[in-house]
Amino acid sequence: MNQCIFCGIAAGDIPAEITHEDEHFVAFRDIAPKAPVHLVIIPRRHVSSLASVGELSDAERAGMTLFLADVADRAGLGDAGYRVVTNHGPNSRQSVFHLHWHVLGGALLSDSM
């Protein structure tokens, strides 16, 4: 998956502002933030979207939500709250085809998703 931007970030080949990482996941700041805090969380393993989550291991699937919540807490979003979004396919306007979660916070967010 040499062409995948997020694989490049996970491998350290493409620069990104990484806020947290572990064996399975990487969190970094979105290049075009839609909120004062906008983090992107990816599995290191390339899967194209949530629709392919079955390609992840049991350990990766089990760890994903814990990692998300931990990253949000570490970013100081835990008390005030945050939104978690993932896009799949054309109607969602998914633009990077490596499963990722947007974590948005740092202000009162729009009441439209």
Ligand code: DGP
């Ligand atoms: P989505 O539309 O759900 O596929 O969101 C992809 C997000 O990825 C979008 O908010 C911008 C972000 N993004 C794209 N390329 C890069 C990059 O090279 N670096 C970083 N940090 N973020 C990127």
